[in-house]
Amino acid sequence: MSILTLAAALPEGRAFALDLQMFISVGIQLINACILAGALSFFLYKPVRNILQARSEKIESQLSKAETDMLEADRLKAMYSEKLEDIEKERLAILDEARAEAAQNIRQMLDDCRRDVTGIKERAFADVQKEREQLHLEMAKYILDVSMTMAGKFISHAIDQETQDRIFQEAISELETVPWQH
């Protein structure tokens, strides 16, 4: 390859021509354009696009994360609201149950009390009855003793001991058959 730089050897310039030299120039310019495209793409366009893409990916991921967090927050909020509602329902249910149980206990206690009172009353009546019967019996015995003492004193002078015992037994037998008035 030799380079001719002599002015006399240089062809005359032209503004436009459709000849071989023009198409050689087209080829050179095409190569130049390809080299420039490669260089600008490598040094400028791709790096800047990568910066932009990295940032937009970062922003997208942050937005996505924010959206996910928001959804999670909504879910938690809904869950806690539901739980609060459940707690309220549970509270009311516990209160109702407690009230019902208390009412049941009260009824049970009242029934027990009534039963106890009735039992106590019945036992008291029975005791009173028993005491009264005992009293009547003791009173009869006392009257009989007094009567016997009086009668014994009165009759001791008239009858012997054997007659006296027989009469006493007869009197006792009669007393046992007599219905006592209450």
Add this chain to the structure above:
Amino acid sequence: MDFNIDNLWVLQVGGQEVWITRTILNTWIIMAFLIVAAIVINVLLRNPSSTPKGLQNAMEMIVEVFDGMLKTAIDPGIMYVGNWYFSVFAFILVSNFSGVLGFRPPTADWATTFALAMATLILIQVVGIRHRKGEYIKEFFSPNFVFFPLNLIGELARPISLSFRLFGNILGGMILMTLVYSLAPIFVRIFFPVFLHAIFDIFFGALQTYIFCVISLTFVGAAAGVVSGNAE
């Protein structure tokens, strides 16, 4: 007053003369500027901040705006062409703006615009075959195989029209600026060119860059069967 593209060197490559034109040299200068700037930015952005500011903010904004432009023209499924179009966009924009500094914009040479358009043509075929395979090739023979030559011409017309649109606009602006600098009175040449540079180099330069890229992207998107977010 010279609108011609100077030849700076002539190389002999395998017995074939290769003319190194001012366009090619200016292209290399612009390439060097862009690549060095890209490397510097790359080094400065080695440890990016999570809250961008300064250069990082500016670069992110540029890439985001560019990606937004891509998304308006093509489906996200073929966003991988963004690598190519980013450099094409940067190259055409800087080339068009270079007129402000007195450079002859490489885009004022049909060789440059046609090369970029040819790259678009290649990209159209690659993307079309990659995404639609046989269906894409079948389109060349529709509605009937007789129409193949017409379809082929239609396909080839795309890059040619694309290249001439950019070339014509930039060359037109350059010719106008050259005429103003050459023919206008001296007092006109002091302030007036500022407005013309703003219009032809900055405004039309940016506009034509956008138009070239969007039309080219639309062709690529159509070849893939996905344009403006609507998958076929």
